[in-house]
Amino acid sequence: MSFTKARTMPGVMELLPLDQIALQNLLDTVRRNFERFGFLPIETPAIEFSNVLLTKSGGETERQVYFVQSTGSLKQGEVPELALRFDLTVPLARYVAEHEAQLTFPFRRYQMQRVYRGESAQRGRFREFYQCDIDVIGKDALSVRFDAEIPAVIHSIFSELKIGAFTIQLNNRKLLRGFFEQQGIADNQQQMLILREVDKLDKRGPGRVRETLTSADFGLSAEAVDAILAFVGTRSSGHQDALAKLAAIAADNESLRVGVAELREVLELVRAFGVPETNYALNFSIARGLDYYTGTVYETTLDAHPEIGSICSGGRYEDLASHYTRSKLPGVGISIGATRLFWQLQQAGLARRGQSHVQVLVAQMDAAELPRALGLATQLRMAGINTEVQLESKKLARQFQYADRAGIRFVVMQGADELANGTVAVKDLRRGEQFAVAEAELIKTLRVEIEQSRVMGDAALPAAAAVVAP
């Protein structure tokens, strides 16, 4: 008999239960903070009509879209009618256009779902992954103040995740465009091409970016490249410094003036939102590849792990749903790639295994006493303690081994000795200690132990390693 190789396609993440718990803890933290800031949940289907998803056809997205078709409706040579979503922003645009009449604006939604991209396989690159998005969509207009609220949400999430110091890098597309105009680079396409290169500044260093920009493809003079590199090299340290850097810009065109003004307002409000000044900074090389950003753009990085790159990014767009409706719907939002983030944290040693949700295993000491063990388990469950019972008769050693491997910390035993004197034995597998308590005290004792275990579980870790602790 030959077996089919049991395997998943490359680019998908599949986890063992304790790692799954760790990922879910991460997702729970994100969701909790989204809700704390007043964002409401929606879900959209994984499958959408192809023409809805591919409004801006051509380019990267089309290459990466998975088309979907039922076997019955296969038609040779035609573009399938359906496709898997490749992000959550396009479905949001469709959603808002479709339900506009029933939504209240500004519409604040969060969405945490999986998206699909036909990427070629590479480290940390997934074909199926979670995106956690928040967006605020305005009707006709949306104040730049909302741009300042986003970093407050980011700060709240990453503080709670405890993955170390992080910086929310801020920039503004209008500022960049204005600057390019000032340099005599007026062509929109040309600006985009330069933006893409500039965006790689922190990853590749100024040397290689200079090399690319001075190449024949760009047709820029050495002086122009110098000016660009000097400008986009701007980084601020601290709030006052950021304001000073903005003040130093000689704005001689409208776009540049507006960009500076927007950034200034965002900075002031970010501070007022209570984000510590160590957690945000100007970075004029942040451009974001996506075409639709028009104003503020964000990227968040971990100070101690620059190799991870951006862990959360987004920005402002002027018209979200122009392909679906005449209404003008500006918005601002961010996306966290939770699957990749989790993977990166694991690689960097910042994620640890989750703890089993099973808090207690009631051992089976004597097959005849199984009903008694079941009754004990029921009592524990009614007290809110997640409990599993040893249902098969096995040597006690095996029962301990099972609990240990499954990550269950406490084993409760009530054998002949304990029954005789009305006690229950509790073994703490992590500490390797065992003690006896009166049966009436069991629940109270376990609650204390479990609470202690929860608190100690966090405290025992270095500050930067507690990510996914429950």
Next chain:
RNA sequence: GUGGAUGUAGCUCAGCUGGUUAGAGCACUGGAUUGUGAUUCCAGGGGUCGCGGGUUCGAAUCCCGUCUUCCACCCCA
């Protein structure tokens, strides 16, 4: 899509210039008598050496093809 690597047990790998029945560590299963795990000791299961073809008396080893996975570019979370 372009360029470069890779493939031996579930995992990490060894296997010299071709030579008997392809090895190790970890993992797994069982045992070391009565109610105590992760440590120790003993035993055991597990591999068409990615696949196809060629050279040879003989191929995991050499050659060709093919597939796979991975890395860089592109793009992105």
